[in-house]
Amino acid sequence: MNGITHADVIIIGGGIHGSSAALQLAKAGKRVLLLEKNYVARHASGVNAGGVRTLTRHMAEVPLSLASQHMWANIQEHVDDDCGFEVTGQIRVAENESDEKILSDRFTMMQSNGYIHEEWVDAVGVRDMIPSITPNILGGLIARSDGAADPYRTTTAFRLKAQQYGADIREGVTVKTVVRQGQGWLVDTTGGRFGSEVLVNCAGAWADQISAQFGEIVPLKPIAPMMLVTSRMPHFLSLVVLGTGRALSFKQRTNGTVLIGGGRLAWVDRDRDITELDFRTLADSARTVCDLFPHMRNASVNRGWAGIEASMPDGIPVIGASNTEQNLFHAFGFSAHGFQLGPIVGKILSELIITGSTNLPIEPFNISRFAASSQAPAGAYPFAT
Amino acid sequence: MSQVSNCEVAIIGAGPAGMAAALALTEYGLDVVVFDENPAAGGQIYRGITSSPLRDRPQILGKDYWAGEPLVKKFQACDAQKIHEAIVWAVSQQTSDFAPSHFEIGYSVNAEARLLHARHVLVATGAHERPFPIRGWTLPGVITGGAAQTLLKSNAIVPSDRIVLAGCGPLLYLIAWQYLNSGVKIDMLLDTTPKGRVLSLWPYLLDFVRSPYFLKGLNLVREVNSKVNVVKHVSELAANGVDALESITFKTGNQERTVEADHLLLHQGVMPNINLAQALGITLNWNDVIKCWEPVADIWGNTNVERVHIAGDAAGIAGAWAAESRGRLAATDIAFQLGKLTEQQRDTVAVKLRHDYVAVTRGREFFDRLFQPPVQFRRPTGDTVVCRCEEITASQVRETVKIGCTGPNQMKSFLRCGMGPCQGRFCAVTVTELIADERNVPEQDVGHYRLRFPTKPLTLGELAALPQTEDSIKAVVRLKKPV
Numbered sequence: 001m002n003g004i005t006h007a008d009v010i011i012i013g014g015g016i017h018g019s020s021a022a023l024q025l026a027k028a029g030k031r032v033l034l035l036e037k038n039y040v041a042r043h044a045s046g047v048n049a050g051g052v053r054t055l056t057r058h059m060a061e062v063p064l065s066l067a068s069q070h071m072w073a074n075i076q077e078h079v080d081d082d083c084g085f086e087v088t089g090q091i092r093v094a095e096n097e098s099d100e101k102i103l104s105d106r107f108t109m110m111q112s113n114g115y116i117h118e119e120w121v122d123a124v125g126v127r128d129m130i131p132s133i134t135p136n137i138l139g140g141l142i143a144r145s146d147g148a149a150d151p152y153r154t155t156t157a158f159r160l161k162a163q164q165y166g167a168d169i170r171e172g173v174t175v176k177t178v179v180r181q182g183q184g185w186l187v188d189t190t191g192g193r194f195g196s197e198v199l200v201n202c203a204g205a206w207a208d209q210i211s212a213q214f215g216e217i218v219p220l221k222p223i224a225p226m227m228l229v230t231s232r233m234p235h236f237l238s239l240v241v242l243g244t245g246r247a248l249s250f251k252q253r254t255n256g257t258v259l260i261g262g263g264r265l266a267w268v269d270r271d272r273d274i275t276e277l278d279f280r281t282l283a284d285s286a287r288t289v290c291d292l293f294p295h296m297r298n299a300s301v302n303r304g305w306a307g308i309e310a311s312m313p314d315g316i317p318v319i320g321a322s323n324t325e326q327n328l329f330h331a332f333g334f335s336a337h338g339f340q341l342g343p344i345v346g347k348i349l350s351e352l353i354i355t356g357s358t359n360l361p362i363e364p365f366n367i368s369r370f371a372a373s374s375q376a377p378a379g380a381y382p383f384a385t
Numbered sequence: 386m387s388q389v390s391n392c393e394v395a396i397i398g399a400g401p402a403g404m405a406a407a408l409a410l411t412e413y414g415l416d417v418v419v420f421d422e423n424p425a426a427g428g429q430i431y432r433g434i435t436s437s438p439l440r441d442r443p444q445i446l447g448k449d450y451w452a453g454e455p456l457v458k459k460f461q462a463c464d465a466q467k468i469h470e471a472i473v474w475a476v477s478q479q480t481s482d483f484a485p486s487h488f489e490i491g492y493s494v495n496a497e498a499r500l501l502h503a504r505h506v507l508v509a510t511g512a513h514e515r516p517f518p519i520r521g522w523t524l525p526g527v528i529t530g531g532a533a534q535t536l537l538k539s540n541a542i543v544p545s546d547r548i549v550l551a552g553c554g555p556l557l558y559l560i561a562w563q564y565l566n567s568g569v570k571i572d573m574l575l576d577t578t579p580k581g582r583v584l585s586l587w588p589y590l591l592d593f594v595r596s597p598y599f600l601k602g603l604n605l606v607r608e609v610n611s612k613v614n615v616v617k618h619v620s621e622l623a624a625n626g627v628d629a630l631e632s633i634t635f636k637t638g639n640q641e642r643t644v645e646a647d648h649l650l651l652h653q654g655v656m657p658n659i660n661l662a663q664a665l666g667i668t669l670n671w672n673d674v675i676k677c678w679e680p681v682a683d684i685w686g687n688t689n690v691e692r693v694h695i696a697g698d699a700a701g702i703a704g705a706w707a708a709e710s711r712g713r714l715a716a717t718d719i720a721f722q723l724g725k726l727t728e729q730q731r732d733t734v735a736v737k738l739r740h741d742y743v744a745v746t747r748g749r750e751f752f753d754r755l756f757q758p759p760v761q762f763r764r765p766t767g768d769t770v771v772c773r774c775e776e777i778t779a780s781q782v783r784e785t786v787k788i789g790c791t792g793p794n795q796m797k798s799f800l801r802c803g804m805g806p807c808q809g810r811f812c813a814v815t816v817t818e819l820i821a822d823e824r825n826v827p828e829q830d831v832g833h834y835r836l837r838f839p840t841k842p843l844t845l846g847e848l849a850a851l852p853q854t855e856d857s858i859k860a861v862v863r864l865k866k867p868v
Contacts, residue, residue: 152798228845230845231805231806267479276477276478276479277475277477277838278479279475279477279489279491279498279500279848279851280500280851280852280853282848282851283498283848283849283850283851283852283853284853286845286846286848286849286851287849287853289845289849290845290846290849296845296846297844297845297846297849298844298845298846299844299845300806300842300843300844301839301842301843301844301845301848302804302805302806303804303837303838303839304837304838304839305837305838
């Protein structure tokens with residue numbers, strides 16, 4: 001009708017969450033149209049550290065993260081690809097007494113809440129697992145079923161599977177305006193006009209521009225966590241190692257290269273879609289690595305980059321129905337740790353859209369938490385990453 | 386702990402362009418820092434000119450080499466701060482708040498990373514050799530002609546045993562000539578210039594005859610031809626060996642021959658060293674005569690990136706003399722942009738510089754065309770290695786295009802080619818040409834690698850030597866930097 005393409009659901013944003021939602025909705029029989037302004041997995045979903053982590057999640061995220069981990073364990077069945085996912089365990093180490101206190105408090109709290117996926121490892125245990133780590137480490141908190149996957153491959157696998165179920169994915173299409181049309185939506189883009197019953201906002205670092213069109217102003221900050229990869233080194237590490245007081249995520253991939261991340265930020269210009277590395281901040285990463293793994297001093301930095309994503313002031317995402325509009329749903333603002341949640345977020349969105357509810361506790365992620373004031377509630381999350 | 390330093394103009398590269406620009410800029414009273422990778426100024430062309438062990442035997446390297454000495458000496462005496470053995474691994478347009486509208490240059494000296502802020506940047510990174518992807522080119526014993534010349538200039542080292550030179554271009558004959566001067570016996574020179582090319586270029590010949598290179602070139606080629614077994618019109622070439630080079634197989638006409646050899650020196654021309662330009666976001670165009678990427682710049686060396694100039698061979702291959710003129714032209718324009726010259730003063734100075742430039746580039750078109758590397762040595766097939774770092778072959782690249790990979794950046798995701806420590810220097814043009822070949826489209830449409838930090842290798846230990854951030858001092862590292 002009038003050259004307008006219609007779908008049941010339009011998803012804005014081709015990152016891991018948009019692709020995962022497209023898969024779940026298409027699988028459930030919905031006609032899905034996904035609009036992506038660049039190409040699928042262009043930013044954070046394609047170039048993050050690939051950490052699949054339940055360890056030391058914000059308490060609100062723990063149930064979602066554990067549910068997502070079940071899906072990761074069978075990722076091949078979900079997307080017909082192993083996504084390069086390997087269970088290696090992730091460990092957050094204590095470099096000093098203050099770190100040790102943070103980690104042991106966390107351990108106690110998790111135990112008292114009935115969660116057993118985070119285990120305490122003492123200094124000797126850490127050295128047994130990671131012989132090349134500095135002997136100063138006092139202990140660590142480990143989640144043994146955590147690991148890492150290949151982010152670009154993962155997001156691509158979700159996208160391909162969604163397409164197999166009939167999802168229509170349009171790349172290089174930028175959304176200009178979204179307006180109401182009856183109970184549904186009319187989306188005007190650089191690639192034509194599209195109509196749908198339901199709209200899903202998975203627009204990452206640009207999601208606030210969509211939500212603002214409906215009066216939902218959120219204090220979203222575009223961020224670009226920096227990553228470094230070294231040239232190949234002899235195998236020395238199986239686990240993913242995280243810092244506690246200092247930001248670090250550190251792992252050796254099967255090809256021998258070492259991936260260094262941890263959420264230290266590049267300069268971002270989301271309007272021009274560009275990032276530039278901040279060398280002095282990158283040097284902080286390098287120092288942390290050299291302190292923890294002294295033999296890494298001579299490792300050659302092969303590449304460094306940063307992908308754009310969104311962060312919220314309280315460090316947890318927005319997931320759920322709009323507070324102002326019917327048939328509008330949000331999932332954005334994953335604040336540098338959304339990759340592992342990808343599988344479950346698609347499922348939650350699909351449940352919300354199809355049945356109107358989900359069994360998982362998503363109240364803490366409601367967009368209305370920012371309605372009263374743009375000021376963030378004081379964060380109770382003590383970790384540097 | 387080193388502090389971040391500051392200057393008005395940072396020049397990257399102390400070859401003819403960088404040196405000439407530094408001289409001009411300091412004459413205008415500007416505060417200049419010059420970065421150079423070598424222990425002393427001179428670039429590739431005048432490498433080691435002040436320290437070469439061949440100083441007492443000047444006839445080996447020839448008059449044109451020693452002609453660079455006055456420029457190098459003047460440069461050494463000028464007020465610019467020279468940072469030698471400096472590896473520039475990044476130039477960023479975004480700096481901390483305390484240095485707005487400056488570029489941040491990341492470099493390493495003595496295995497320690499440092500930062501410098503500059504208002505203007507002049508890229509004078511020169512040229513490097515074009516890859517010569519033939520079967521066996523990665524075998525020990527096979528080196529590039531340029532690498533051989535570097536050893537000769539700085540250390541007076543020459544290979545012994547059976548030596549074969551192969552390829553095309555003026556530098557190949559120059560190396561042969563310099564080897565002859567130093568008493569090295571060359572077993573064979575395999576010239577890959579196709580039959581009949583000189584004749585096809587008659588429209589460009591007149592300019593070449595009037596060029597300063599004409600007589601020199603003619604004499605040099607004549608001398609090499611009289612003393613070396615030169616095989617012309619070589620159309621196929623392969624290096625054979627198991628752990629090292631053992632022999633070379635080549636074809637002329639319908640005849641195939643194999644000769645034993647210990648050293649094979651390959652050279653088929655040079656192309657702009659564009660890694661830093663590319664990292665800065667300078668627009669590149671495909672030069673379809675020389676068959677390589679070339680930064681887009683105006684006569685002053687202005688690029689699409691504000692306050693970034695480019696000069697010398699980095700801006701397009703034109704040789705050392707042209708590089709001096711272009712270095713000075715860029716310097717004059719930078720001095721104008723920084724308020725040291727009026728527009729009229731700049732334009733007045735430029736008249737002579739442009740005249741010189743035209744004079745020394747006359748005839749270029751002839752030999753750019755004459756020495757265009759033949760297609761079979763640019764677009765390899767089969768198991769010839771294309772990306773040396775990741776050991777990706779020509780057929781892998783070609784097959785990947787057939788399954789839908791349309792550009793070099795996707796090729797990285799598919800094959801990891803171009804993702805090794807050389808940052809694509811050895812394979813960038815080859816990958817672009819192979820994709821163009823398979824898709825049957827122009828190279829310009831295929832595009833080039835997007836370059837990632839760092840432009841040059843850097844160790845974590847080096848990086849760790851940078852000054853600490855305020856954030857790290859306070860150990861506050863979460864969520865900062867709003868737009």
